[in-house]
Amino acid sequence: MSKLTRRRAILAKIETTYGTDSIPTGAANAILIKNPTITPLSSTLVDRNNIKPYLGENQQLLANTHVQVNFEVELAGAGAAGTAPAYGPLLRACGLSETVTALTDVVYAPISDSFESITMYYNVDGVQHSITGMRGTVDLDVTAKQIPFLSFKMTGIYNGPTDVALPATTYTAFQLPLVANNANTTGFSLFSTSGLILNSLKLSLNNTVDFRALIGSESAQIMERKSSGEVIFEAPSIATLDVFTKAVDTASGALALTHGTAAGNKVVIGATNITLGNVTYSDDQGVTMITAPFYAIPTSGNDELSITVE
Numbered sequence: 001m002s003k004l005t006r007r008r009a010i011l012a013k014i015e016t017t018y019g020t021d022s023i024p025t026g027a028a029n030a031i032l033i034k035n036p037t038i039t040p041l042s043s044t045l046v047d048r049n050n051i052k053p054y055l056g057e058n059q060q061l062l063a064n065t066h067v068q069v070n071f072e073v074e075l076a077g078a079g080a081a082g083t084a085p086a087y088g089p090l091l092r093a094c095g096l097s098e099t100v101t102a103l104t105d106v107v108y109a110p111i112s113d114s115f116e117s118i119t120m121y122y123n124v125d126g127v128q129h130s131i132t133g134m135r136g137t138v139d140l141d142v143t144a145k146q147i148p149f150l151s152f153k154m155t156g157i158y159n160g161p162t163d164v165a166l167p168a169t170t171y172t173a174f175q176l177p178l179v180a181n182n183a184n185t186t187g188f189s190l191f192s193t194s195g196l197i198l199n200s201l202k203l204s205l206n207n208t209v210d211f212r213a214l215i216g217s218e219s220a221q222i223m224e225r226k227s228s229g230e231v232i233f234e235a236p237s238i239a240t241l242d243v244f245t246k247a248v249d250t251a252s253g254a255l256a257l258t259h260g261t262a263a264g265n266k267v268v269i270g271a272t273n274i275t276l277g278n279v280t281y282s283d284d285q286g287v288t289m290i291t292a293p294f295y296a297i298p299t300s301g302n303d304e305l306s307i308t309v310e
Helices: 088-092 243-248
Strands: 008-014 034-047 060-074 096-101 105-110 118-124 127-143 149-157 185-190 198-204 207-214 217-225 228-234 253-259 267-276 280-284 287-296 306-309
Touching (some): 008 088, 060 118, 127 217
Antiparallel strands (some): 008 118, 105 306
């Protein structure tokens, strides 16, 4: 019977011990995703390169075999203030800490050691890939007239796939997303300047994730983080905000954006110390726009950005 592309499920659960299957379930750990892709065998080919008295290809051996999974998750709240969102384990596996303040909010912020990991079950219409020791990186995209989303790129340990029926999944922890628009998305400020008209904000954690396969150990390791992003907004007057001088002077400042208006379905994005790259003009329906790439720089360490779910 044909395996249908549309019939897929992803489960993800934090591991207590790195690389040890945490046994996620469809009832408690299902992730509501879109645009998934999997590279079930990502390997380095090792040529045997034997010399023989005739021409022909040599055997190729697979080394450094691991799994890569990419997908998107809608950016929304958790249903109640002070409750971790269902996609929280994914953020934690991307090198972000999770700080829960009961009845108030949950803050995700960068860390530089003691990285957590997840076990992921990626089921392709009855063929299950059980991937342990997964870590990765995440991009955030808030664009006007679109549903904001998180884009994950995850790497983990290969375990042979097995025939397992698609799980019964529960997605009630995922909230109805809100389209980014004037009513739902507020509080955009750049260098302490508010009132700017935003088209899009993109923020990338930019983790470098290396898979290390050695004798006695294999693991996905977060080796570096260089967070950056881009904002596109209507060009203001120089008196309102001179982004060109900010860029030339390597001035630092804050960026903030709130998506959602009600407790339980609100996300606040912040970067306290950004600098700008090459600022350019662009056009949107005949209106001059500013495209400003930025770099999120830590000050005292692990404080360059935050994602707060309220």
